[in-house]
Amino acid sequence: MPPAGMADWIQALTDSAGEIAAMSLGFEECRVTGQACEDLLASPTDPAWVGAFISVQCREDALHLGLVADASGCETLAKALLGMAPSEILPEEDVSDSLRELVNILAGGVKRRLAAQENTLQLGLPQVVQGPLEVADLTEAARIPMTLGPIPVQLQIIRSRALPRP
Amino acid sequence: MKILIVDDSKAMRMIVKRTLRQAGYEDHVIEEANNGVEAYQMIQASAPDLVLSDWNMPEMNGLQLLQTLKQNKLEIKLGFVTSEGTPEMKQKAEEEGALFLISKPFTVETFQQTLAQVL
Numbered sequence: 001m002p003p004a005g006m007a008d009w010i011q012a013l014t015d016s017a018g019e020i021a022a023m024s025l026g027f028e029e030c031r032v033t034g035q036a037c038e039d040l041l042a043s044p045t046d047p048a049w050v051g052a053f054i055s056v057q058c059r060e061d062a063l064h065l066g067l068v069a070d071a072s073g074c075e076t077l078a079k080a081l082l083g084m085a086p087s088e089i090l091p092e093e094d095v096s097d098s099l100r101e102l103v104n105i106l107a108g109g110v111k112r113r114l115a116a117q118e119n120t121l122q123l124g125l126p127q128v129v130q131g132p133l134e135v136a137d138l139t140e141a142a143r144i145p146m147t148l149g150p151i152p153v154q155l156q157i158i159r160s161r162a163l164p165r166p
Numbered sequence: 167m168k169i170l171i172v173d174d175s176k177a178m179r180m181i182v183k184r185t186l187r188q189a190g191y192e193d194h195v196i197e198e199a200n201n202g203v204e205a206y207q208m209i210q211a212s213a214p215d216l217v218l219s220d221w222n223m224p225e226m227n228g229l230q231l232l233q234t235l236k237q238n239k240l241e242i243k244l245g246f247v248t249s250e251g252t253p254e255m256k257q258k259a260e261e262e263g264a265l266f267l268i269s270k271p272f273t274v275e276t277f278q279q280t281l282a283q284v285l
Contacts, residue, residue, distance in 0.1 A: 100175060
């Protein structure tokens with residue numbers, strides 16, 4: 001089977017986000033709100049937005065998968081994950097921790113969905129970044145605008161040349 | 167009865183703890199460890215009845231924790247709660263002696279069905 005193309009990654013990431021919205025966040029509605037934009041360089045991420053990213057090592061290249069939202073959206077996502085009321089106070093470090101966990105689950109769902117095409121995927125440890133993720137040797141990127149419940153988010157796929165495997 | 171949750175994410179430890187309560191294990195003593203190294207030290211000090219461990223963690227991951235327990239002949243019931251649930255990983259977990267692998271995202275029912283078989 002040929003390696004997964006960008007369309008496969010977009011589909012797997014979108015489906016995984018839908019699963020998380022329903023099962024982890026308790027949101028009934030989750031929808032893609034626009035076309036996947038495949039030129040992140042032409043319209044970079046808003047520097048005020050915050051993203052959780054996780055690296056994914058493939059057979060022939062490497063990717064970063066991201067879940068990006070504005071600060072208020074990130075806080076709402078974190079509270080939804082933890083089952084907290086909107087009025088409760090959540091420290092910023094716990095918001096970041098929750099975002100890292102969300103993108104970790106998101107990537108696990110992608111790995112499961114692409115297992116037939118990419119059976120050697122290795123997930124890294126997630127990180128939180130404000131603004132655009134800086135990646136060396138970028139070859140391809142896509143951004144999918146979505147809403148998870150009431151929260152506007154972007155899913156991002158950033159592809160670069162693979163790092164050598166240890 | 168004591169259950170040890172091992173995960174480098176405080177958020178996920180909170181979620182697993184809440185799910186255990188919802189699944190009917192509210193009377194159990196719940197302890198938490200941040201990674202495999204911390205978990206191993208806690209297990210040596212006082213063995214839990216069950217370890218629920220993440221797979222990917224810094225310092226010592228869940229699989230290394232399981233292997234360390236085996237090497238040191240510590241017979242502890244351990245299951246994985248992880249975002250990675252491919253058939254290969256489930257097989258690897260089983261081969262190393264894990265009792266189960268619960269994939270994230272999970273439901274309360276998954277916890278009830280899985281834990282009922284081991285506790």
